[in-house]
Amino acid sequence: MTIKDIARLAGVSVSTVSRVLNDHPDVSKAAKEKVLAIVNEYNYIPNTSARELGKSSSDNIGVVVRGMSNPFYTKIITEVGARIENAGYTMVLQQIGTSDDEILTAARMERDKKLLGIIFLGGKLNYTKEQVSTINVPFVCCTFNNQYGNLDKADYSSVCIDDNQAAYDAVEYLYKEGHRRIAVLLSGPDDGSVSQVRFAGYERALNDFGLDLDENLIISINSFNIADAYEGMNEWLRNGYDFDSVFAISDNMAMGAMKALREKGKDIPKDVALIAIDGIEASEYMNPVLSTLCQPMDDMGSEAVKQVVGLIKGKINHKHIVLPTTLRAGETLR
């Protein structure tokens, strides 16, 4: 069943069918009704590939998201979707696995879907000029930036929190409560991810507060996984190092750590205080409720859209927006 069949069945030309299918004006009511009737009768479904191939332009904005199941992005996506719709564009969502290349994905989408702009939700901090040269439409990085890459600030946009400062703040909360043996739970101290940035904030804070960086207090797992955080924490606890608190670089990892601590008989926050960064919904349901620095997800989403749309319309230049975090008091600090 193709557009040709419908045309024949409806007794009109394919262009007329195409017009009614695309809500074009200049189609007589009679023709429209006739076509629609046939379309319904035969359950005709236009071929998307052919459609995209034939089209000369689109109103598509691409959103490529790292991590299919990352709850952190869910809220942002909702917001982004609504705002894009609202601005009169269409969101084309593409989720990719951890091993996929977001730049390549974006480049493909740009050509396939004729994108006008792109929003990256999560991604690497070290894109190079050469890599992004395959992308020819404006793009904005949401929740991260290019601090380990060599992009020109005038060539891309970003909206994120100050991860270094957030980590600093987290440590400061612990410090002000009197904690001096502050462990850090991270993915890798220099894995080029946001983990590294937040670790730098941790280091900076220790330094400012006159605390020595103790290698034994660095709990490094090689993922952002809740199960790995649990295992990693378990293993680390066996060393019996002296500590009074933990700064986890993400809510998810903190949740894994909580279980390990609890099983070890450590009371949170009496024996061990805990703070993290992110503010995902799940950590609100933990017992005790996780104390964490929340990223302003809605604002990040709407700002990101505001950016691409502005860029698409050529009304603004690339900007780098830093949004503030807010503390969710929770119950893991005392």
Added chain:
Amino acid sequence: MTIKDIARLAGVSVSTVSRVLNDHPDVSKAAKEKVLAIVNEYNYIPNTSARELGKSSSDNIGVVVRGMSNPFYTKIITEVGARIENAGYTMVLQQIGTSDDEILTAARMERDKKLLGIIFLGGKLNYTKEQVSTINVPFVCCTFNNQYGNLDKADYSSVCIDDNQAAYDAVEYLYKEGHRRIAVLLSGPDDGSVSQVRFAGYERALNDFGLDLDENLIISINSFNIADAYEGMNEWLRNGYDFDSVFAISDNMAMGAMKALREKGKDIPKDVALIAIDGIEASEYMNPVLSTLCQPMDDMGSEAVKQVVGLIKGKINHKHIVLPTTLRAGETLR
């Protein structure tokens, strides 16, 4: 940059370029290298739409998943993806929102991607013959079946647990511990979803155990949301009804309920015992660890793939597989 440009630049014909791009045999080493060089130099990316349009067949198996962020499906998808790959096919994943129509999505995909078969991960229990008539390739429902629809059993496959029995079992665990005032937390008693099936199991169990169905003990929220479960439980608790335990139809909802109970000063499981169905990872990290009947996610995934592949190869007929659940003891039962 199209295949034509590459052909010209490499001094060969488009078909030769197409051949090397698709790893066809019968291409001289020289030609292959030449083409690849140009492709790399210009960062050429083939247009997917054109590719799909031109192709006469594919090795694609479609997977349509309800709920972008449902952690329950994540593990299954991983398993399904691996198995499909393993069987020599390609997985085409499509996630849809709660308001989208999975049948329509599947029908579209079938045509666009030239699918050989489809796996539905989550979906409605009441498809009608007419609805699925738009689908012309074999499909299998994973984690659900058609018990509220009118499909012929010989026309589709399914792999799922016995939801009614699982609910029955859950209630039985509570009953055997001496609980008699068993509340049920569900989405809707007759919303046509799995909630309804599990509620039926709850009713059957009460009946078998000689307990009366008490309307006051039915906590109905209109979603599967953790936040809504929390709110709903909170609200219900204000009534002050007498109860000694809760059967939540899903882990996620149970997690919301736990917070509400805790805030009300109820100790779990001392004051209130709790059991659910699903066995998602997150509920393992709750404090106390949620007691729940786990769905065998890996098995469901691999069985689903075994089914489609068998159907595609024409080696088997439609089957309806029921897999057993296993109890995760947890800490919310005593």
Added chain:
DNA sequence: CTGAAAGCGCTAACAA
């Protein structure tokens, strides 16, 4: 308001 026809970028016979 409608139709004919030329693409869109690629694949796949079919010849050579």
Added chain:
DNA sequence: TTGTTAGCGCTTTCAG
């Protein structure tokens, strides 16, 4: 081993 060419199913001028 290679090139020519006819589609794939749709959109979009351009005439009428």
